[in-house]
Amino acid sequence: MFGQLIAGRAYGTLTAMQTLTRLRRCEDGNILIMFALLLPVIFGIGGAVVDYGNAIRIRSVEATVADATALLVANADTTAAAAEAFNLANAQLTSTLGTQSETGGFKITGNWLDGSNYRVTVSMIMKTAFIHILPGMPNQIEISTAATVNRVAPVYETSAPSLAQLSPEAADYNRVYMYCYSSDPKRQKDADAGRRGLTPIADNASPPSSYDTSKMPVCGQNEAVSYMLRNVRDARTTPSRWNEIGSNAYNYYTDLVIDTGTRVQTMNMKGNNVGTNATIDVVKYPMLETIICDSLKDCSPKSSGGIIPDRKTGRSPNVAKASCEEGKYMYYGWEDRPGGDQDYDDIRLIVSCPKQVKVVDKKIRIVE
Numbered sequence: 001m002f003g004q005l006i007a008g009r010a011y012g013t014l015t016a017m018q019t020l021t022r023l024r025r026c027e028d029g030n031i032l033i034m035f036a037l038l039l040p041v042i043f044g045i046g047g048a049v050v051d052y053g054n055a056i057r058i059r060s061v062e063a064t065v066a067d068a069t070a071l072l073v074a075n076a077d078t079t080a081a082a083a084e085a086f087n088l089a090n091a092q093l094t095s096t097l098g099t100q101s102e103t104g105g106f107k108i109t110g111n112w113l114d115g116s117n118y119r120v121t122v123s124m125i126m127k128t129a130f131i132h133i134l135p136g137m138p139n140q141i142e143i144s145t146a147a148t149v150n151r152v153a154p155v156y157e158t159s160a161p162s163l164a165q166l167s168p169e170a171a172d173y174n175r176v177y178m179y180c181y182s183s184d185p186k187r188q189k190d191a192d193a194g195r196r197g198l199t200p201i202a203d204n205a206s207p208p209s210s211y212d213t214s215k216m217p218v219c220g221q222n223e224a225v226s227y228m229l230r231n232v233r234d235a236r237t238t239p240s241r242w243n244e245i246g247s248n249a250y251n252y253y254t255d256l257v258i259d260t261g262t263r264v265q266t267m268n269m270k271g272n273n274v275g276t277n278a279t280i281d282v283v284k285y286p287m288l289e290t291i292i293c294d295s296l297k298d299c300s301p302k303s304s305g306g307i308i309p310d311r312k313t314g315r316s317p318n319v320a321k322a323s324c325e326e327g328k329y330m331y332y333g334w335e336d337r338p339g340g341d342q343d344y345d346d347i348r349l350i351v352s353c354p355k356q357v358k359v360v361d362k363k364i365r366i367v368e
Contacts, residue, residue: 051128051141058143061096062122065089065108066147067366070120073110073261074151074364077356079323082261086110089122100124103140112260115153115183115222117367121146148368152361153221154260156354160213162296162329163350166204167336173235173242174336174347175203180219181226183257195253198228204236204347224265225354226256229287229347231336247275252287254332258354263323265290265330271338285338289317291331292324292353299331299350308333313341324353 072085086108093106100106103125110120123144158178166174179198188194197217203209219225233248235241241248255268269288271280282288291308293299300306308331309315317333324330334347 051126054129055126055141055143058097058124058126059145061093062124062143062145063147065092066120066122066145068092069108069110069122070118070147070149070366071364073120074118074149075362076261077358079262079325093122093124097124103127110261113148115260117148117150118261119146119148119368146368147366149364150367151364152359154359155221155357156219156224156258157357158216158219158225159352159355160201160216161349161351163299163348164202165348166202166208167346168204168206168208168236170204170336170346171234171236172336173204173232173238175209175230175242176201176347176349177228177230178217179226179228180217180223181253181255181257182223184222187222195226195228195255203242205239205242206236224256224258225351226254227332227349228253229334229336245274247273249274250280252280252282254288258324263325263353264321265324267319280338282338286317287335287338287340289331289333289344290320291318291333292320292322293329293331293350296329296350299329309344311343311345313343315342315344317342317344326353326355328353 066089069085069089072088073082076082076085089108090106093108097106105124107123108120110118112118121144123142125140126143127140128138158180160178164176166176177198177200179195182188182194182196184194197219199215199217200209200211201213201216202211217225229252231250231252232241232244233250235244235248250271250273252269252271255270257266257268258264259266267288267290269282269286271282271287272278273280289309291299293307297305298307301308301310303310309318320330330351330353332347332349332351333344334349335342335344336346340346
């Protein structure tokens with residue numbers, strides 16, 4: 001009996017041990033399965049640290065280059081100097097991070113937010129090393145940064161046109177004014193719409209009226225010399241009507257804005273009837289032709305060796321899109337009425353491209 005009990009206990013103990021062994025074997029199998037399932041996640045998380053470190057390093061280089069480029073452009077006195085800043089930026093990025101040709105290289109863009117603030121953005125595509133192992137994660141990431149600098153807004157010298165020629169054969173009376181137009185949106189909301197210093201400079205009276213061109217408006221920061229055409233229908237030979245404010249009088253404004261960096265001039269033509277204040281569509285019916293000339297000689301008709309189109313009606317006007325750099329000239333050829341004969345030579349002006357006033361301390365600072 002006692003022997004049977006002993007045998008029974010031994011048998012029971014052996015059964016328990018076998019059970020534990022089986023359980024351990026099962027757990028080992030579960031651990032292997034769990035480890036196999038979690039292995040990509042472990043690698044992904046570890047790789048994310050590597051990819052994050054690379055991204056931080058790249059962004060740090062981009063930030064340094066963006067700051068330096070923005071400062072150089074804001075301090076540049078010529079378009080060539082501003083362009084060279086971008087060449088230096090590309091060279092610095094390539095020497096530090098390589099060409100990155102596999103992912104499209106670097107993208108460096110810059111633009112003037114207004115006359116005082118310049119913003120540079122630098123970006124590139126980084127291939128991820130490990131993080132894409134994780135489900136739903138990308139195999140490449142865009143890394144970008146930006147820098148904005150502020151400087152004293154430039155001021156441009158004001159000078160009278162080199163040529164102001166208005167057709168004395170027109171039936172309408174035409175008078176041209178100079179004024180200063182502000183690119184500041186807040187100023188444009190003022191009663192004068194951002195225009196000040198309206199000064200007459202020429203007309204098509206017979207003989208032409210005499211105007212004191214020594215008293216030109218002096219434009220300040222965020223302002224550019226612009227021109228207004230005053231047109232009074234069928235009034236050239238009736239001086240008493242030249243200053244009338246009725247429905248036969250029209251004002252047309254160029255509202256010029258100068259890009260601080262490229263010196264490209266953009267005309268924002270507007271027109272209105274003086275009597276009714278009705279807006280005139282000068283987009284559908286363009287009135288102005290603009291051409292940049294390298295010299296005064298170039299600002300003559302093609303038949304005389306210049307680049308200005310010879311008289312021809314029914315043509316589309318040229319629109320200057322290149323930089324109006326110091327030393328060059330801008331030609332303005334007007335129609336005195338929207339939808340006229342479209343020869344754009346009723347009023348002709350030739351003006352020097354604006355010369356920027358040199359500033360010793362531009363007070364340049366990084367603001368972002």
